[in-house]
Amino acid sequence: MKKWFLYLCLVVAPVFFACSDDDEEGEDEKFVLTVDKEKLEFEAGETESFMERIRITTNAGDWTAVAEIEGENKWFTATKKDHQLLEVVTSVNTSLEKREGKILIKAEGCQDKEIAVLQSAAAEATLELSKENSVFGREGGEENIVITSNQANIRLEDIEEAEWFSVELAADNKSFKVKVKEAAESAMFMTKFKVIAGTEGNQKEIEFTVKQVDAVVLNATGYRVILDVPDGLSTVKSGDESWCTAKLENGKLSIEASGNVGGSGRNTTVIVGEDLVINVEQEGGEFNPGDVFKHNGVAVGIVVCHDEDGLLILGLKEKEDVKFCVAEATAKPFCVKVKDPIYAAVRESENWKENFPAFAFCAEMDEETGMEGWHLPSYFYSDMWSGTITAGKGTEWHKTKVNYKAVQAGLEREEAPKYNKNAYWCDGIDLDGWGFAWDLEHNQDMGGFAVNKPSSDSKVARCFWWMRDLKK
Known part of the structure; x- marks a missing residue:
């Protein structure tokens, strides 16, 4: 079980203003507390310590900082320099493990602000993801991907600007969340971005893929469905069944089938590029007035x-x-x-x-x-x-x-x-x-x-x- 060293960085005698104090007009005063950084990422270092400053703003009179450090080693300090500055200094990390901690900024009448403090291990960068791709259907959804690394610096790069998906890195650098919107019709989207751990000279990266694909549903007429093809895909392979054909031209994928009036449902697959698989279903049955x-x-x-x-x-x-x-x-x-x-x-x-x-x-x-x-x-x-x-x-x-x-x-x-x-x-x-x-x-x-x-x-x-x- 991990042990945490908890200490009060600052002992101050602040004058607090309660949220319930009425102003001249009889309304409650609203207190705010903001910090300009929610995460500090330090390298392991060799001979010198590292320092960063955080600017803190509040109208609640004053604030305090409480540090929570993993283990019993007090490897960073947080010192209040004035009413708006907090100075954080770390020692050199000679161990092979990443160090983690956090600082809680508190002010009367305000919700605490949490600042993650991370320091890389003195070792070659490592990086693992719980999975390296996410696949969603037409309904979309979200998925949380766990990051394991010995580096404090984690970042996502080369993210495509697109309406259909978004990605967000957690404040503690331990995960990122992929969100995909529901598609109004059958979708075929794909994008890739990089997950990078460490800094230049000692880093590792993994390419992560996000796909949104869904079954194309052809009715008994077999009339075609046309989809936009993600950039970079230039080949298409139809399934073994002769009733379904797929053509790729000018960035458009056309999937169609022969008529299936009076028949029963059938299905196959179409593969675009190397691994983008689209399920194709065709309904059978009759067409009667009023259907x-x-x-x-x-x-x-x-x-x-x-x-x-x-x-x-x-x-x-x-x-x-x-x-x-x-x-x-x-x-x-x-x-x-x-x-x-x-x-x-x-x-x-x-x-x-x-x-x-x-x-x-x-x-x-x-x-x-x-x-x-x-x-x-x-x-x-x-x-x-x-x-x-x-x-x-x-x-x-x-x-x-x-x-x-x-x-x-x-x-x-x-x-x-x-x-x-x-x-x-x-x-x-x-x-x-x-x-x-x-x-x-x-x-x-x-x-x-x-x-x-x-x-x-x-x-x-x-x-x-x-x-x-x-x-x-």
Whole structure:
């Protein structure tokens, strides 16, 4: 059992002010106590002692210092030089063991301040860590790494500035804590930094690695998931299973699979670089109207239908009070024929997101979900006099109308906005610059037709996603 030598460094006759003393206004005075150093690190030395000074500030009248030293050898002293300075002097350490102690600074009405006092051993630097890497999943977390060394000077160097992780060295140099934030989606982060013990000429270092990786979850469509690759990684190896492919290009890792509709779940791994392992899971099953549709494990939409035209999804999110296009944008250059979809042409124009806010929302959905291809619904038209459908049987309107109740029930389960409360912009426009919208507020049985609206009107933007090559 370790023995500690406890002594009172300073005997003073301070005048203390109690925290409960009232000031002129009858309020309690708040006392503060600060020190400019919370840790002193001394070398072993050969022939001369070492000295450092600590500046202490308080409004509590006065302070005292109490030293606690490991063992029975009083190897350092702490002397009060004036009201603001404490001088700490150590003797030469000729032993092969690191010396440890601490100083408690006390002031009436204030929480004690603790200052660690450490001195290196007179030996070659040693350094051990309880582990040399930490691996976290998407949920993040924190881990405490224990440091064992005979050196007083311990430091962390070459730490990357990143939002996803942080690291903090303990005041006693006996550990450091790694913290990793929860990732909003599947993560693939990696960083390294150095743990160094000792000073130049007698030091040892260990490279520590922090990783955040998580399983990529592909749904039964097998649609790809794209991840950013940490710097320095240039190789990727897929697992033995032929259904999963992985490609690395321009700092992006694309993982995709063949369709697994009707199949059971399956899994494999992808290795990036030498040892960054990513688990890949693929779900099986069917897509039925009203089912929630997930991408990489996150709900993004509701299944409208899965039929001979492919898989159609309605997005969970919508954006209200959106203009089809701003007054400065003319629609005429984008009209091949009246009411033809114009999104592809719009994206080739300058400042298209500012000029066409409704389409800009589709781009936002691409970015947020990681799925390319969100779009406004197609224009739908029926002759208001005869009721004859002249366009629409193969459009989103017709398919949504057939499964309307199931889709609405799915939205309700996911606590998403219903698809019935307003006019929703379509991808169609006439030569006079008027947009078209599905008016579901007045046609909740979807028995109506698209109506033309001034493009400067504010309606709702809500997108569909159609995987046409996944035919049933």
